[in-house]
Amino acid sequence: MRFSHRGTKDSREPWFGVRRDLSAKRSSILSLVSFALPLAIWAGVSYLPFLWHPDIRLQISADREDVATVYIAGDRVSKGFFPQITSAVRDQNASIEAQWKSDDPLGGSTESAVRRSNKKILRHLAPVLISNGVIDEGQSKDDAAIYRAWKDIAEGTLDLDSPELAGENITIVQQNWKSMRSVSETYDSDNSISRPLLSLIPQGKSANPDYLPSPDQVVAAGVKIFTQPPEGDRPSMLQRVGHSMRIVFGGFFLAALIGVPVGVLCGTYSFFSKLVEPFTDFFRYMPAPTFSTLLVAIFLANDAPKIALVFVGTFFQLVLVVSNTTRRLDLPLLEAAQTLGANQMQLLMRVVIPGILPNLYNDLRILLGWAWTWLVIAELIGVKSGLTEFIETQGRFRNFDMVYPVIILIGLIGFFTDQILALLRGVVFPYTDEGSAASANPVIKALLFLPRWFKDAAEQRLPHLPDKSTHPTRA
Amino acid sequence: MKIQKSGILRHLLALVAAGVVTTAPGGLNAEPLKIAYSDWPGWVAWEIGIKKDWFKEEGVEVEFAWYDYVASMDAYAAGQIDAVSMTNGDALVTGATGKPSVGILINDYSNGNDMVVGKPGVESLKDLAGKKIGLEEGFVTHLLFLKGLEMNKIDGSSITIVNTPTNETPQVLSSGAVDAIAAWQPNSGEALKLVSGSKPIFTSADAPGLIYDVLYVDPESLEKNRDAWKKVVKVWYKIVAFLKDEDNLDEALEILASRVSISPEEYEPFLAGTYILTPEEVKPIWEKADGLGSIYGSSVISDEFNVKYEVYEKPLDTEKYLDPSLTLEVLAEMEK
Incomplete structure (x- = not known):
């Protein structure tokens, strides 16, 4: 071979060779890059403002009188809309300043309404104070601490730098402080300011839309949601994972429990095949979600209709796949067994079932993946539950930084379940091609050590123990 | 304007399902009252009574189930729950196409939300x-x-x-x-x-008074558990008193906002758009009169609308859908 043996050094090998395998080292590097590349693109778009960043992420709430929509710190608004809000707040401030000079400083509203709105205005500073470390996360409604901060900023003893307050907001703080000081130097809940205060002008910095949070936000959200303890009727994330897995595996195992025997019978006997398969074939074209209202009516709320949906979605496919696998069993095996005088029962139990087991295992592995695809729909019917309920509620309120970790988690669960099952295949079926390849894997070797040791020990004590797995047809 | 019948079909389906299901869960006295509620601010207010354990204090066992609004009515029509929070108009729709109910408590009227x-x-x-x-x-x-x-x-x-x-x-x-x-x-x-x-x-x-938000109860459950339902009404007026006290506003907002997963700041404007009715304000609304100032008048107007726009075919006896007696009794006891 001219190409492959020209040099022993890896660096001499071409990276691009038509239908040529890369060295193990290069394969590993590329595997890493295949994960690193999307991550790098994501990070680039997130952290390089000039790439995209069509929105402004607010650092100070945009709360306007007479508008029911409150933009709080952390919300995003488009760069086109942001100036509209700020100018609306500026106009509002101008009219309040005009009110101060008029005969009716309350501007027609009641004293209690003004008190409440003042309280809100003072609290608008809280997110900025929190990110500057002036107050704690839990102090966003600690009016006394916030009041003190207003005083310190107005008197110049407190400088904020991450983020800074804009110049116009410093002026507003000073103007408001004049009103506040005339009532009390420190917060006094009984004697609060009844003259309307000026609102801070919304501030923010450029950001991507909320549906593309940056990696650090997703990681932070992931840490937060997975460390949150259960609260009231709200389960913890681990409980949600458990709940979702119960539904997937519950539906899947039920489907397998009934579907595998039916499928094997169909694949073995033409009688069952003709009796069962036409209807099954028809039924599987009815999408499982169309049964959801029926399933809720029949099985009521909670988990039963959800498990039933996974079952309906999996069972009919499973029967057909299993019967097909059964039918693909080598005919000579059956003929040989019959020549040796095997009866019906022996054919089924000693030839068919052992013969299809490795392929059946693969089928079930694929169908388990299939069952996962029903999870989201299943969890939405009746009373929403599990991971999907979380994704739904968070997604509806556009907390997408909370949604990504859960989506990634579902992916990881599916991926690792499948990988583990693939590894186990080598353990369970060492005599198949894939199995013998797998048994060279160090992980598998470690896994196999104990059972092998027991087997060897047992064989030494009982030298006549027949090895059924390699000679399934021996009657 | 063409109105598709899909909503109605869904209810017919629910009705069929109800026939299948009603044999299963009986409305036994010992069972807790099952109440469905959804994300309307006037109903989210139940959360205060739940969080503060006021139902237990009042000695009534309740089970609140959180649904999407239309799903909650479907569940009611299917006989899975004893009561559901609906608007007075939708109670008629659910009644005509699924299962009738009796409104025993007016939470609020919609005032912009x-x-x-x-x-x-x-x-x-x-x-x-x-x-x-x-x-x-x-x-x-x-x-x-x-x-x-x-x-x-x-x-x-x-x-x-x-x-x-x-x-x-x-x-x-x-x-x-x-x-x-x-x-x-x-x-x-x-x-x-x-x-x-x-x-x-x-x-x-x-159009204030067009939409009243009400607790509608299964007539059968109301007959069997009237005292228990009265206690539920009592808890509601405790919630109203709590909500109307300005000092409780921050605590109340915290509870309400967390139920629908938004921040208290964002939730606060909703309070103005959902006018929670105090005992004094609700009494005249329970009086029979024409027009939107009375829930009777409002329901008649909804009924006429529903027939006119073919949501259902025949006008309903709207009075059958309302029973002010529990509220009035509770309010009379409160005044004593």
Whole structure:
């Protein structure tokens, strides 16, 4: 071979060779890059403002009188809309300043309404104070601490730098402080300011839309949601994972429990095949979600209709796949067994079932993946539950930084379940091609050590123990 | 304007299902009262009683189940729950197409939180001519929309209605598939936030009394467990007293906002759009009268609408859907 043996050094090998395998080292590097590349693109778009960043992420709430929509710190608004809000707040401030000079400083509203709105205005500073470390996360409604901060900023003893307050907001703080000081130097809940205060002008910095949070936000959200303890009727994330897995595996195992025997019978006997398969074939074209209202009516709320949906979605496919696998069993095996005088029962139990087991295992592995695809729909019917309920509620309120970790988690669960099952295949079926390849894997070797040791020990004590797995047809 | 019958079909299906199911869970006395509630601010207020254990204090066992609004009515029609929070108009729809119920408690009237939201450029209902609106057909926001057309003397025949679950309306509006949506808070607020420059073009504040938000109970359960239901009413008025006290506002907002997963700051404006009725304010509403100032009059108007727009066929005996006696008894006891 001219190409492959020209040099022993890896660096001499071409990276691009038509239908040529890369060295193990290069394969590993590329595997890493295949994960690193999307991550790098994501990070680039997130952290390089000039790439995209069509929105402004607010650092100070945009709360306007007479508008029911409150933009709080952390919300995003488009760069086109942001100036509209700020100018609306500026106009509002101008009219309040005009009110101060008029005969009716309350501007027609009641004293209690003004008190409440003042309280809100003072609290608008809280997110900025929190990110500057002036107050704690839990102090966003600690009016006394916030009041003190207003005083310190107005008197110049407190400088904020991450983020800074804009110049116009410093002026507003000073103007408001004049009103506040005339009532009390420190917060006094009984004697609060009844003259309307000026609102801070919304501030923010450029950001991507909320549906593309940056990696650090997703990681932070992931840490937060997975460390949150259960609260009231709200389960913890681990409980949600458990709940979702119960539904997937519950539906899947039920489907397998009934579907595998039916499928094997169909694949073995033409009688069952003709009796069962036409209807099954028809039924599987009815999408499982169309049964959801029926399933809720029949099985009521909670988990039963959800498990039933996974079952309906999996069972009919499973029967057909299993019967097909059964039918693909080598005919000579059956003929040989019959020549040796095997009866019906022996054919089924000693030839068919052992013969299809490795392929059946693969089928079930694929169908388990299939069952996962029903999870989201299943969890939405009746009373929403599990991971999907979380994704739904968070997604509806556009907390997408909370949604990504859960989506990634579902992916990881599916991926690792499948990988583990693939590894186990080598353990369970060492005599198949894939199995013998797998048994060279160090992980598998470690896994196999104990059972092998027991087997060897047992064989030494009982030298006549027949090895059924390699000679399934021996009657 | 063509009204599709899908909402009704769903109820017919639920009715069939109810026939299958009613044999299973009996309305035994020892069982807790099962109450379905959804994201309307007036009903989220039950959360205060739940969080503060006031039902236990009052000696009544309740089980509150959180649903999407239309799903909650389906569950009621299917016989899975004993009571459901509905608007007075939707109680009639659920009654005509699924299962009748009796309103025993008025939580609030909608004062702006139900709204038609137009995307930028749609400044009024008139601008909707030849365009599309996303709303849940046959239910409360549909009623509001039709009322808006009627009040503004607009012919709606050129407006296409796209049947949209209310909680999906924000996404549907922002996708550009429709030019307006009709929804209630917090969904309408999310839509306003999501689509910069969108604005409410008609709200329930323009037709106060059109939409009363009520606790509707299965007549059978009401008969069997009247005392227990009375206790539920009692707890409600405890919640009202709590909510109306300004000092409790922060605590109340915390509880309410966390139920619908938004921040208390965002929740606060909802309180104005859902007018929670105090004992004094609710009494005249329970009196039989014509017009929107009475729940009787309001229900008749909803009924006429529903028949006119073929939500169902025949007018209903709306009085059968209302029973003020429990509220009045509780209020009389409170005055003592």
